[in-house]
Amino acid sequence: MTQPLRQPVTPTRPLPRPNLRLVQPACHDAGPGALPHPEALTFALVGQPNVGKSTVFNMLTGLNQHVGNWPGKTVEQKTGTFRFDGAAANLVDLPGTYSLTANSEEERIARDYLISQRPDVAIAVVNAAALERSLYLVAELLALDTPLVIGLNMSDVAAQHGIHVEPHVLEAALGVPVVPLVAARNEGIRDLVAAAFKLAYDPAAFRPNRPVIRPEHQPVLEQLVEMMGGCACDRYAADWSAMKLLEGDAEVTAQVKGSVAPELWNEIHKVLLQHEDAYLDIAGGRYEWIGRMVRAAVTQPRAGAVTLTDRIDRVATHPVFGLGLLLAIFGLAFALTYAVATPLAEWLSEVVLGGLAGLAATLLAGAPAWVSGLVIDGFIGGAGTVLTFLPILAIFFALLGALEDVGYLARGAYVMDRFMHLMGLHGKSFLPLFLGFGCNVPAVMGARILEERRARFLTILLAPLVPCTARLAVLAFLTPAFFGSRAALVTLGLVALNLVVLAVAGIVVNKVAFKGEQTAFIMELPLYHAPNLRTVGLYVWNNTSSFLKKAGTFILLSSAVVWALSNLPGGNPETSILAMFGKALEPLGALMGLDDWRMIVALLSSFFAKENTIATLGVLFGAPEAGASLATQVSAVMVPAASVAFLAAAMLFIPCLATVATIKQETNWKWMWISVGLLLAISLGAGVVIYQGLRLIGVGV
Amino acid sequence: MSGELSLPIRLLGLLSYGGIRSTSDLAKRLGVSEAMVGMMAEDLTRRGYLQALGGGDCSTGCGGCAVVSQCKLPGAEDRLPLLALTEKGKLVAASSA
Numbered sequence: 001m002t003q004p005l006r007q008p009v010t011p012t013r014p015l016p017r018p019n020l021r022l023v024q025p026a027c028h029d030a031g032p033g034a035l036p037h038p039e040a041l042t043f044a045l046v047g048q049p050n051v052g053k054s055t056v057f058n059m060l061t062g063l064n065q066h067v068g069n070w071p072g073k074t075v076e077q078k079t080g081t082f083r084f085d086g087a088a089a090n091l092v093d094l095p096g097t098y099s100l101t102a103n104s105e106e107e108r109i110a111r112d113y114l115i116s117q118r119p120d121v122a123i124a125v126v127n128a129a130a131l132e133r134s135l136y137l138v139a140e141l142l143a144l145d146t147p148l149v150i151g152l153n154m155s156d157v158a159a160q161h162g163i164h165v166e167p168h169v170l171e172a173a174l175g176v177p178v179v180p181l182v183a184a185r186n187e188g189i190r191d192l193v194a195a196a197f198k199l200a201y202d203p204a205a206f207r208p209n210r211p212v213i214r215p216e217h218q219p220v221l222e223q224l225v226e227m228m229g230g231c232a233c234d235r236y237a238a239d240w241s242a243m244k245l246l247e248g249d250a251e252v253t254a255q256v257k258g259s260v261a262p263e264l265w266n267e268i269h270k271v272l273l274q275h276e277d278a279y280l281d282i283a284g285g286r287y288e289w290i291g292r293m294v295r296a297a298v299t300q301p302r303a304g305a306v307t308l309t310d311r312i313d314r315v316a317t318h319p320v321f322g323l324g325l326l327l328a329i330f331g332l333a334f335a336l337t338y339a340v341a342t343p344l345a346e347w348l349s350e351v352v353l354g355g356l357a358g359l360a361a362t363l364l365a366g367a368p369a370w371v372s373g374l375v376i377d378g379f380i381g382g383a384g385t386v387l388t389f390l391p392i393l394a395i396f397f398a399l400l401g402a403l404e405d406v407g408y409l410a411r412g413a414y415v416m417d418r419f420m421h422l423m424g425l426h427g428k429s430f431l432p433l434f435l436g437f438g439c440n441v442p443a444v445m446g447a448r449i450l451e452e453r454r455a456r457f458l459t460i461l462l463a464p465l466v467p468c469t470a471r472l473a474v475l476a477f478l479t480p481a482f483f484g485s486r487a488a489l490v491t492l493g494l495v496a497l498n499l500v501v502l503a504v505a506g507i508v509v510n511k512v513a514f515k516g517e518q519t520a521f522i523m524e525l526p527l528y529h530a531p532n533l534r535t536v537g538l539y540v541w542n543n544t545s546s547f548l549k550k551a552g553t554f555i556l557l558s559s560a561v562v563w564a565l566s567n568l569p570g571g572n573p574e575t576s577i578l579a580m581f582g583k584a585l586e587p588l589g590a591l592m593g594l595d596d597w598r599m600i601v602a603l604l605s606s607f608f609a610k611e612n613t614i615a616t617l618g619v620l621f622g623a624p625e626a627g628a629s630l631a632t633q634v635s636a637v638m639v640p641a642a643s644v645a646f647l648a649a650a651m652l653f654i655p656c657l658a659t660v661a662t663i664k665q666e667t668n669w670k671w672m673w674i675s676v677g678l679l680l681a682i683s684l685g686a687g688v689v690i691y692q693g694l695r696l697i698g699v700g701v
Numbered sequence: 702m703s704g705e706l707s708l709p710i711r712l713l714g715l716l717s718y719g720g721i722r723s724t725s726d727l728a729k730r731l732g733v734s735e736a737m738v739g740m741m742a743e744d745l746t747r748r749g750y751l752q753a754l755g756g757g758d759c760s761t762g763c764g765g766c767a768v769v770s771q772c773k774l775p776g777a778e779d780r781l782p783l784l785a786l787t788e789k790g791k792l793v794a795a796s797s798a
Contacts, residue, residue, distance in 0.1 A: 103747065130736065132734060132736050132737050132740060133736065133740055136740065214707065248748070277710075277793055279748060280707055280709040280710050280713075280750075280793065281707045281710070283707075283709055283741075283744060284706075284707020284708045284709050284710065285707065287707075287708045287709070287733070287737060287740075287741060288707070288708060290737065291708075291732075291733055291737065294734070313725070317723065413721070414721050414723060417720060417721040520715075520716035520717065520718060520719050520720055520721070520722055520785065520786060521716075521720075521721045521722065521783050521784060521785050522716065522721075522722055522723075522724060522727065522738075522742050522751070522783070522784040522785075523721050523722070523723055523724070523783055524723070524724045524735075524739065525723045525724065525725055
């Protein structure tokens with residue numbers, strides 16, 4: 001058997017006279033009617049923010065209200081008076097609170113007022129649409145002595161969500177008067193006030209069913225009450241203070257500590273330390289009580305959205321089907337990106353850039369050769385080509401944003417985690433790595449959540465193996481040109497390769513750094529719903545505009561540098577500094593089937609920014625010409641096996657400069673170089689293995 | 702009720718095995734509503750048994766990051782952040798599992 005948190009209180013008449021504070025000089029006092037009636041009853045309105053408490057207050061007090069601040073606080077204080085069936089009453093609108101645990105100033109004010117000012121009745125306005133949350137506050141209110149009446153508001157909103165609360169059943173379950181309200185339409189307020197007056201005149205009728213405390217804590221509670229017998233803190237009742245002490249309430253703890261002899265406090269403190277987790281049982285008692293009340297009074301027919309979510313989730317969060325669905329959705333997303341965006345990107349490249357190059361050639365006919373070279377091959381061929389990414393990025397981000405807004409992406413993370421968990425790769429490193437799909441920079445910074453240095457550094461080492469959107473965009477640009485209708489399949493294969501490398505590396509890291517320790521997360525899976533076009537549009541805009549800025553600044557500058565290096569000295573790209581550098585690396589490139597030094601240089605230039613691969617290819621292959629986009633020109637210089645090797649190496653290559661700089665910032669020089677060296681080895685190694693493997697079996701050569 | 706562990710302790714216990722637990726899955730296992738799991742999770746976070754790991758709001762420290770929008774997906778900020786056990790939470794979870 002369990003015991004009530006507090007024994008029912010039976011106040012005797014006369015009621016404690018309300019000591020409604022006379023408020024500070026008003027800034028917008030409504031008039032003399034707002035002054036409290038010293039002999040009248042006082043009611044306090046209490047409830048969560050936005051439950052319609054203030055609407056009830058305004059409906060009742062009209063112009064007879066006073067707005068100021070709570071003494072010494074910045075929180076607004078609203079008091080007023082009203083008459084009901086000839087009787088006057090004072091009304092205090094307490095600040096909106098979720099509980100009475102003194103987590104915030106609002107909670108402290110509400111709790112102190114109820115305890116020290118002792119209103120005749122507290123009127124709790126609760127939200128029928130979020131009854132459980134409201135009932136937590138009610139559970140805490142019932143622990144006080146103040147008689148309580150409940151105004152069940154927003155039943156109309158609850159009904160829209162398929163939630164029906166039976167006021168009479170709730171009243172019977174709580175043992176507290178429950179009055180249904182639609183405050184906004186002034187419905188039920190009169191009944192609510194009538195119930196409050198009735199209870200004020202007959203407080204003996206207040207016999208609530210309070211939450212219970214577990215039997216194992218009852219002796220501790222009694223022990224604390226006894227120990228606090230000499231406590232001078234008359235502000236709160238001893239049994240309530242004892243419970244709050246057990247809950248670890250900072251304010252009550254400080255007050256008791258300051259009110260008892262140090263020796264006694266040491267004794268109390270010892271008891272509290274022995275029951276440090278008592279809060280979990282006390283709160284547990286409240287949650288179980290709420291569960292009982294809700295089960296009794298709420299009928300929640302499974303609304304359409306809930307049923308739909310459940311049905312979809314049977315597949316979407318299934319360990320096997322869910323993973324299949326995730327792959328299918330991403331495959332479809334790539335296929336859609338290629339089907340819609342690639343033709344647009346090609347059109348931009350061939351028609352717009354080709355036209356621009358032609359126009360620039362005409363306009364700059366009389367200019368020095370280096371000027372027209374820089375503009376046509378450097379700016380238009382380099383940065384201009386990167387701009388043709390725009391449709392690919394816009395569609396990709398639109399799909400990503402829509403998947404998130406619909407509620408799917410959280411499921412994607414959920415099934416991916418299960419997959420990673422099956423492989424033994426799990427730990428707090430999951431979250432930073434997941435962020436890496438957007439950009440590797442937040443992934444590296446996200447590793448800060450790992451307290452242990454070694455785990456943090458090893459996670460940072462893994463982060464660049466996550467394919468970021470810039471790498472995916474490069475992949476999306478080149479793959480269709482290399483592989484035509486099989487592009488989506490090849491892309492999926494390359495992303496899968498990335499993830500397999502990540503998983504293998506992750507398993508090693510998990511064993512070494514986390515010693516196989518598992519971490520659990522709580523994740524909220526939202527209900528599926530139609531995507532909001534504005535939200536998705538805003539997401540696409542934010543991302544594409546930051547890409548445009550990058551293309552207009554950093555990539556433009558890089559293009560100019562690449563053009564200069566590919567033309568100096570002498571103006572012949574084949575004898576330029578860049579060519580010499582690229583040709584020196586040709587033996588290594590040849591192992592991956594890259595016989596053209598331009599491909600090696602393009603791969604290396606991705607270090608500055610992933611999009612630079614395309615900009616460099618644009619510069620080195622020259623501005624697009626009508627009928628031959630850059631991708632087509634590039635695909636002509638490599639056999640398919642070399643193309644796969646090139647793309648795999650690009651996907652696993654050293655991250656961009658921004659990520660490397662962040663790695664240095666988050667670790668040190670040594671780890672930065674380890675990261676660069678490791679990724680260089682992994683990416684080039686993968687390229688060589690893929691090319692040589694395909695050559696060995698005679699595929700794509 | 703006597704002898705059974707309290708709901709918050711059972712919730713922490715369910716997190717002792719690792720992996721992502723959805724609020725709906727936890728609600729089913731505890732026999733309560735998803736809203737109550739959310740309430741308990743928030744409460745346990747305030748009490749130091751769980752910790753928010755950032756996520757949707759990029760509160761992991763990338764506030765000044767130029768590409769912050771990349772990890773701020775639409776709708777993510779309205780949800781419960783990703784929560785994990787703290788050392789204090791792990792002790793309770795281990796004793797209840």
